[in-house]
Amino acid sequence: MTDDSKTTQVLEPSTAGGSPVGVAVVEPSEALGAGSRTAGNADAMSAAKESLEDYTLRFAPRSYRKWGAGVVATSALGGIAYLADFSIGANIGISYGTVNAIFGIVVAAVVIFATGFPLAYYAARYNIDLDLITRGSGFGYYGSVVTNVIFATFTFIFFALEGSIMAQGLELGLGIPQWLGYAASTLIVIPLVIYGMKALSKLQVWTTPLWLLLMVVPVGYLVISHPDSIGEFFAFTGKSGAEGTNLASVMLAAGVCLSLMAQIAEQIDYLRFMPPKTAENRGAWWRAVILAGPGWVIFGAIKQIVGMFIAIYLIATLDPAASAHANEPVHQFLGVYQEMMPAWLAMTLAVVLVVISQIKINVTNAYSGSLAWTNSFTRITKSYPGRMVFVVVNLVIALVLMEANMFEFLNTILGFYANCAMAWVVTVASDIAINKYLLKISPKVPEFRRGMLYAVNPVGFVSMLVSAVISIAVFFGAFGSAVQPYSPIFAVGLALVLPPALAVLTRGKYYLRRSDDGIDLPMFDADGNPSDAKLLCHVTGLEFERPDMVRSAQDGPDGEPQFISSLALSTDKSGGLVLPAQK
Template sequence: MQSANVNFQAEARLGDGPPFLGLDPAPRSYQSWVADETIEDYALRYAPRSYRRWTPATIVHTALGGISFLALEAIGAVLTLSFGTTTTILAVLIATVFIFITSLPIAYHAARSNVDMDLLTRGAGFGYIGSSVTSLIYLTYTVIFFALEGAIIAQALLVSFGLPLPLGYLLSTLAILPIAIRGMTVISRFQKVTQAPWLILGLLPFLAIGLVEPQPLAIWMAAPDPGVTMLALGGAISVLCALTLQIGEQVDYLRFLPSKETTPPWRWWGALLMAGPGWILIGGLKIVMGSFLVTLALASGMDARTAAEPIGMFRHAFGYLFEPTLALLFATVYILIAQLKINVTNAYAGSLAGSNFFVRVARYHPGRLVWLVLHVTIACALMMLGVFATLEAVLAFYANLAMAWLGAILADLAVLKPIGLSPARIEFRRAHLPDFHPVGCGGMALGGLVGCALYLGLGGPGPQAWSPVIAFGTSVLGALAIAALVRGRGYLARRPQEFSPLTSCDCAICSHGYEVQDLAYCTFYHKPICSLCCSLEPHCRDYCKRATPAVGGRVAGAPRPGRILPLNVPPRIGRRIWQVLAVFLTLMSGLALGYAGLRLLLASGRETSLLPQLLFAALPLVLLLALWLVMTYERRRLTEEDLVGALIRLNSAQHELALNQRLAAIGEVAATISHELRNPLGTVAGSIEVLARSPGIGPEAAEDVERARRNIGRCGRIIDMLLDFARQEPHERQIIEVDGWLQSVLADHSARTVAQVEVEPGLKLICDPARLQFAVCNLLDNAMQAVEAKAAADFAPRIALRAHRAGGRVLIEVEDNGPGLATDLIARAFDPLVTGRPQGVGLGLPLVRRVAQIHGGEASIVRTGADGTLMRLSLPEQAP
């Protein structure tokens, strides 16, 4: 990837950055398997344009290969045995329409923004930390389905070769590692190679059934059917609702879709629909096929348990074409191919979800391979516990959480973004996101709590059967209601920057080049860093998002002057209490959910009467654990803040020392320069004036004389600026009426034609008027040059000169609507001999800062960007 030195326009408030030249970040290097893009596939990142070289047809081909899982047929069989054929078909139709509609906005935004499910959730109203919960839910989804698919492989190996189930579980787990390790490139090739055998073997038994069985549909429809009831329909739909998160695995492919602008619309939209929500069209058909096959197997005399297993139903289906031994062999081969295709995708998606979760929780990224191994290990343990035997109960319980998550995302993507209550762009970078946002987190929490409570039977049999649907509706309505209350506020912690005209840039920490969509400007280091390095950075402690950064020695978040706190009450006590309560409730909820999930996995018939007693007995221990976790985190946070504060002060002191040394050197040579240059310049100026009055001087000579006059004047101004650095004290102090004084300053300045004065009435200031006038005029000069540089036919130059009182200080501000400062100059704008103009000297702003310091104040750049620059002089009302 090509990279370039950064030089872009910042739109963020510069007040969010430290008032010194940024610290030098510690270089970060990744393990070779992390840096290898064929393995990582830009995991945890925006998928760059340079990497998205697959054709839309390849995306569709690969994505559809990931829905080969036979758990769909197994689900169809289980639903048919539990609720009957009619209820199953009706539930599949309803769920297919629902999943297609709800998956479409997710697929569109993921393909449009080229991000995976986790990054999409961050920008859909959950926030940076809030979306970590959804990563855990998605990780659970991939683990559960990996275990289900692996159990199907183990059952096939048991029936075909007599291989013990534990050994089959282990082999089904290890078989996918060589492919899943290498990432999306190898997975795509594997899906392409196995696609034709999978399709042929999957369709072959149905063709045989149609040719051999005289009335297969009549047998299917004639099966015992208890009829459609609302309870049965709700139960069937609840199981199918867990499949909605399959769109997350489809998104892993869709994020590599080529740019919409460079792809014909029919190809782009066709690939989006087929590889995204279109999966459920084939998936729904596979569920119906499972219902059909289990009915035929039962009609042939096979027991219900064996018929519900894919190896049983497909052995019977291939029996229409081959003799029993050969039918079993073909069924086994088909199951192995289908299950390896889906479990490779499950493992890959789960490793991404695990990486995303632990990057935010632990700020540690050892590589996707570590979480891949963890993922398959947990899945193998679930197989040993017999997850396939409790398929219906596991999916129905999990569906409540999945639907609550989906409802909150859908509310943001399909409603809030189109009406403008949520940012149109999917923002995923930590530097620009709040930790939590109430819209997504609140909507999902409401939906999840309501759904799980109803599923546990608190509302009776009817709501229990429809709990996932109710959870979805509650989540959507809750998210919309919260969005209406916050009115679109809080989605972004600070405004993103524009890196134009660059398309790529090097990360200041890992030194790799990335496209600008994956970069953020770090106000802690004053350098661009990539999104992953930003996520892993432990030292800044979200400095860029602090509302009140440390200025003048006061630490951000510390009590402000005038705030009354009771004696002996530690600071941030309210925050610590809230953290303890939040951790306590989270641990208790996890304990309750873990107990309920364990009962489901073990298929235990015991009553839950012991649950309240167990939870009550665990209260003291969980509370102590929560207190210990919060205090451990607090000690770590304080230690890190002390270390960062010491580094900041050291860096600031070193920078100030270097600056003072440069100023001292300038002051020492100022007198020599004045003496050595003023006399020759005076002689040259006199000669020029004599020459100008000479009779018969021609037009060309007159132009040369005028040019010499301008350059002599410029040399004189440079000498005056150099001499000003040698003068440490103001010549005089007096009280001035700020309003009248600023009016007089502006009256003698060229900016008077476009500038407006806004002064707080009755404002007075003790200062050196001559020095302060020089500083204000210098700021006006810069503003005037900025608006002239942006001059255009439809551009109206505007300069505002303001003065007002704030916190016992007088703030004099000069604001323009020019193009703003280049970001690489912002941190050094007040350093001597630093300038962004070809003809500049670089002494104007340093002199302004010196004037402010002489008066006991400070000069700063409040903000700068494409919409202009705001400069400020902050002075005490009483001069020191």
């Protein structure tokens, strides 16, 4: 490590919790040397507008993370208010029967929980999103771009799915044509996403009690008032009509549910704002991480089973024409509400439930999608157009999917997509759990900064591509119809085994381009949380917390070391500020 401690410009936080003390104010114009005024400087300054950009490209600093663990968890769980689970449960129940569908849901839930836990922990502990985790968990600085595209695809597929459900509700309740409902469900989200976590946390906390009431009460009423519906539910055999458990049907059902695996990335977009873990908040911190991280799938599995239960009830009690809509959540809840109250009130509440649910999830889809697109675009082009540009891009793609009536092809779309999501998430989880903790080949502390990582690390990048390509080939029958239902096993199995195998084969050579970031200050505080000591970025003239900083390859006018934020490095087109690789 270089001996820079004597000249390091450190802005220590005040012990009173106020502004930094004992440090001279440096104007941006003074902090910028002649060589620092690069074309990327304007992009870096634009991205630094935290109120709108919400730490799109980087570590979420402690100075911004003012929410308690409970608020963060509630906000994160607000994002799983989506009604697609009810459709997914209904579709797989109708296709494969109740027993097979339930087993499929349980299999998917176990896989999602197990793989989501290490990712959620890293996000909350180190305050970084899943893209930044992925970079240092076997993919490299540019290698994780492909996983960002996978995640962005997840957000617009599910935005389109949820928007379609909202349009169904608006058509049924208000007579609005579906094409217009698609547009309305898209446009209503934009103003809610502008201010990122600050606005989303309030929206999710305020709307959750009403959402829970509208969802739980009718299901409870149905179970209590129609106890015979439980027996009919478990006796339902689906389209096949075959009784008993069939492994192929279970795996087909699990494959559809596993398409939701990428939901952990949306949970992490909230969990990265968790407060530091201390002895005082340890219990609350862990409960929030587990419940709002991998625990989301518990609520998701319950919703899938409830959606299946209501759909089967409607099929058993309504005429065939009405049961054709049994997989549409608005018809599901309307059917139950109508047994509890007058028709006009039932319709009103069904529409209100659908609208609240879709707004709660689609603000998250739009927000997370904008982060993913922006991150990828900035790394590839070294320019920063602003997060809001990609909010619009994501919503336009989703709107096109809605107008193309993707709802009719739900099982096929989700079954195909699941293979990509599983290959990515399981690869990262395998690197964290096995390569970091068991084999200790992968650096335990996640690294995300440009210059510290190789462009591509074959450990994760190759593992993900191989598992995705093979499982997709299996999904489309390349290895025969007998193997076709088991594509999830190939995706999960290969993504679990390949990262440790390649890490051993490459001896961990491609994880770190540098192990020394040139800053002689500890990265973590006494509790193991990312340090909140601040350093001055010589490119932007702004202060950034220690984990976000590296030494710049450009020294000051008197030969003194200068420091640069990961934000400014990401838009450095010349590469002249990136430290050379260590030999």
